[in-house]
Amino acid sequence: MVAPRLAPRLTAPAAILLATMAAPAVAAETAWCQWRGPNRDGFVAGAAWPDGLADNRLEKAWRVDLGPSYSGPVVAGDVVIVTETADAATEHVRAFDRATGAERWHAEWEGALRVPFFAASNGSWIRSTPCVDGDRVYVAGMRDLLVCLDVASGREHWRVDFVKALESPLPAFGCVSSPLVIGDHVYVQAGSGFAKLDKLTGAIVWRVLDDGGGMSGSAFSSPYHVTLDGVPQILVQTREELAAVDPEKGSVLWKTPVEAFRGMNIVTPTVSDGRIFTTSYGGGSFLFAVNPTRTDKPVEQVWRNKIQGYMSTPIVIGGHAYVHLRNQRFACLDLTTGKEDWITTPFGRYWSMVAQGNRILALDETGDLRLIRATPEGYELVGEAKVAAEESWAHLAVEGTELYIRDLKGLSAYRWK
Template identity: 25%
Template sequence: MIQKAFLFFACLILSTSVFAQTPTKWRGENNSGIYNETGLLKEWPVNGPEILWSFEGLGEGHSSPVFANGLIYLSSMIDSKGYIFVFNQDGKLQWKKEYGNEFKDSYPGARSSVVVAGDLMYMYSGYGVLYCMDANNGNAKWTKNVFEDFDGQNITWGVTETVVVTDDVVYVTPGGKKNNVVALNRFTGDLVWTSAGKGELSAYCSPLLLKLPSRTLLVTHTADHIIGLDAKNGQLLWDFPHTNRWKVHPNTPIFYNGSLFCFSGYGQGGEMLALSDDGSSVKEVWSKKELDSRMGGMVVVDGYLYGSGDNAREWRCVNWETGAETYVDKSIAKGVTIYADGMLYCYSERGELALVEATPDAFKVISQTKVELGSAQHWAHPVINNGRLFVHHGDALVVYKIK
């Protein structure tokens, strides 16, 4: 009996340790904007969901919070300096740590979200500096100036890439001619491999790491192409032309049913690309100019794409396989969408926060409120965690009860 109890607790400790080491990701598990929570409210109170807590005094920023080690991590900027704010689950500030200069030019503020993996966390500034810090106190472990070290250069509105971390590697896009995408040892910052890619500037994109049976694929946008790299060695496996007026491609590609959907704003729209089984090639299936979300992402649920556009400002539902529209709607302004438990959570650029039924039949707004706290643009992507909806709006983090 004692032996069985020991084995049980040993397994529990091991599983907890493995879970704690799992790196956080931009837009949740699989970078998909899909949050696997259940029992959430199907309708909000008349005045909107209850605010459990809020924190004001963050400064400026457009990032999303992440959750690890029982804590909440969020990047922001105060007086041109970037900070990591760390809260407990009740919203009490545990500590904050300055990491360096942050983007203070057009649309100032921290752009990228923190990535936490066990006792380490990673932050990529709008000026192209990658910081590795102790997740327990923010103390520096190592720093890389990605532009200086890898012949990269900044882009108009500052790099906006939440880096990808896995196992012992961190992937980042300098956007250089020779060192277009690089993999670094996440413990030391040493170069693991470098890829020339297409030799184009980066494009505000947070990459998608896709584990296939035969290889792991890294998919991202650069200025004029979508590229697929072998994540083991950086080999460029394929590329597909994709550009727009300003070379802004901030949406992480979506993978579903063996295909990739890659999309950006300013009227460019998106392309559905069938991916070969081994990830070595793609083939266009369909394209649609109206699916031109500039920075709001989209979600795929039960074979349907949901999201809003940029030039095409309406909210749309589109069949994943065919590209055929099932509805077009203007009930709220264009913006960000995420999904959980049968519902879309739509956050518009005007601050509208809407609970929408995820059905291809119509854009059914069930409940709606407005984000009043905070400052500047309503651009940060909301996050769902443990029955709560987190919205970062500039100076404020607002936490709603949705369960």
């Protein structure tokens, strides 16, 4: 465990805030406030979705042009917040009115980073999805920065440069992990490990799971907060391992290897019936069981198969995992046995998925949106629509009757009818 060597940079307004002991943040009024939605599991509640995606059921409300980004949109009250990289030199955060698309505020900082040549086709722009918590939004920049902004104005409260604070190397592929807020703290896989910070000040409380950073370290995944067998823990998937970390103390409760080609453990782990499912490029799919009473073996592999996911985090419904695979096919896996229920012909290279009940909305990188009924009996397409003319690698966001599509050249808002 490593403590910080440098304090975070506080802006003057933030210092005043601390001195005057301002009231705590107001509870968030939105659902889609972070990576993969309210519970980071891809599910949304609310009114039932329509039974199709025809023009009479889905209409485009507005669109704004932007520079490229892989960050998914997040919603905070009456604004939707997105990121962009401009001129390969600066990173920007913008808030738009959900009703009209008018820009409310804008923040920026110098933050460009060029990824290695063999990954250049994937772009050198901002990747992490922001996290909204009450009146603040936390944004991770490519150069291992974490910046806290005011939701209403975009004013900066504080920022932490992990490279300076922890003397860690720059992540070769940029900071990818999306921040997670629990109580009074924000957690992120940055600084060549997994870090906990005070959400009001940016002070680093601890860092664990040091992976050395650089080319072979620095995570591609994002943390997930769960309670297993009555024990609160944060699931953290590094480039080589799946681990559970105590949110308070930072102690590593358990960890286990997850094989992946060149450390391409990218998906966020998911949980079904108290067991943890993950899938990796080059490694296959894995189900793990946790038994905290067994100090000799607190985590155990239940099964492993050869089915390889890649970048798309699966959706788990009714004991089955719906997975977009490395070979671009879509598959349903029985999580009890690890057996494949069905598999489709190839689709796009990447899907982001949101679920409600037994239905899945899946957006691929070509801008095709599909509504699918989740059933182990077979692939059942309910409807489809073209929602982006440009490549869309950012995660789909769904808030009530609104859908937000972030492609590489802009943000589009759609509404169910």
